Amino acid sequence: DGGITQSPKYLFRKEGQNVTLSCEQNLNHDAMYWYRQDPGQGLRLIYYSQIVNDFQKGDIAEGYSVSREKKESFPLTVTSAQKNPTAFYLCASNTISNSYGYTFGSGTRLTVV
Amino acid sequence: DAKTTQPPSMDCAEGRAANLPCNHSTISGNEYVYWYRQIHSQGPQYIIHGLKNNETNEMASLIITEDRKSSTLILPHATLRDTAVYYCIVRLALMDSSYKLIFGSGTRLLVRP
Numbered sequence: 585d586g587g588i589t590q591s592p593k594y595l596f597r598k599e600g601q602n603v604t605l606s607c608e609q610n611l612n613h614d615a616m617y618w619y620r621q622d623p624g625q626g627l628r629l630i631y632y633s634q635i636v637n638d639f640q641k642g643d644i645a646e647g648y649s650v651s652r653e654k655k656e657s658f659p660l661t662v663t664s665a666q667k668n669p670t671a672f673y674l675c676a677s678n679t680i681s682n683s684y685g686y687t688f689g690s691g692t693r694l695t696v697v
Numbered sequence: 698d699a700k701t702t703q704p705p706s707m708d709c710a711e712g713r714a715a716n717l718p719c720n721h722s723t724i725s726g727n728e729y730v731y732w733y734r735q736i737h738s739q740g741p742q743y744i745i746h747g748l749k750n751n752e753t754n755e756m757a758s759l760i761i762t763e764d765r766k767s768s769t770l771i772l773p774h775a776t777l778r779d780t781a782v783y784y785c786i787v788r789l790a791l792m793d794s795s796y797k798l799i800f801g802s803g804t805r806l807l808v809r810p
Contacts, residue, residue: 588740617797626784627741627800642797674740685731686798688740 586611590675590689596697597662597669605660605692607675614679616658617686620644621672630673633658662694670696701785701801708807715772717804719785722766729788730761731798732770734781741784741800744770775808782806 588609597603607616615634619627629642633652647666652658658677662669672693676686702720709715721730729748733741745752745759747768752759758771772779784803 619800624802626802629797629799632797672738676740685733685743685746686741688742690740691738693738 588675588677588687588689590673590692592692593690595692595694597694599696600664602661602663603669603694605662605673605675605694607658607660607689608656609658609675609677609687610656611677611687612655612679613677613687614655615677616652617676618642618648618650618658618660619674619676621674621691627674630660669694700799701787703783703785703801703804705802706805706807708809709775710809711777712774715775715779715806715808717770717772717783717785717806718767719769720767721785721787724765724787726765730759730765730768731786731788732757732759733784733786733798733800734779735784735803736781744783746788775806777808777810780806780808 591606617632618630620630621627628644630648631639631642631650633639636652636655639650639652647663649661672691674691675689678686729746731746732744735741745754745757747759747761761768782803782805784800786798789797
């Protein structure tokens with residue numbers, strides 16, 4: 585079955601460490617997105633990519649980096665510059681011409697210890 | 698950018714209809730209204746979307762006012778599994794015909810037994 589896979593489901597990071605969250609989709613979708621969600625809050629856009637080798641900053645890109653070397657993959661790196669990285673991270677994808685909205689992964693919960 | 702306003706929480710009895718309102722008074726003519734829901738610690742799930750006309754699918758109905766400044770999501774026979782946070786979103790158009798979704802805080806719906 586097609587879908588989006590995020591891994592790992594839970595991740596613990598020590599302060600000062602970089603960590604990379606994986607997002608893979610086999611839906612042949614063009615665009616991919618990373619969102620951050622804090623407890624009791626809505627989703628905030630970190631980065632998005634409409635095509636391979638191109639990506640754009642969202643509303644809260646500081647302290648994060650991404651790459652889009654393959655259509656299927658859009659990994660997110662949380663760097664040590666991100667001051668408050670503990671959050672729930674969600675990856676999504678869609679085709680540019682698709683009006684039926686995003687398909688979301690099941691999320692990664694990152695905790696800084 | 699068009700913004701949406703939703704009540705922070707609502708409840709309804711199991712088996713009854715749940716009517717979730719949303720205001721989007723600054724929506725422009727070519728912007729769609731989308732509804733998603735998020736069950737705790739999962740990725741958001743697409744429910745329905747519309748432009749001008751009322752829409753219905755197997756999950757819900759969407760009623761959009763004639764002036765398009767507000768809409769209502771209707772779950773006709775709510776079940777306990779419908780307890781979730783419901784997001785009303787206006788689709789923001791980007792260049793190249795792609796788009797991004799901006800999530801607010803949503804409405805937390807509690808379905809009571």
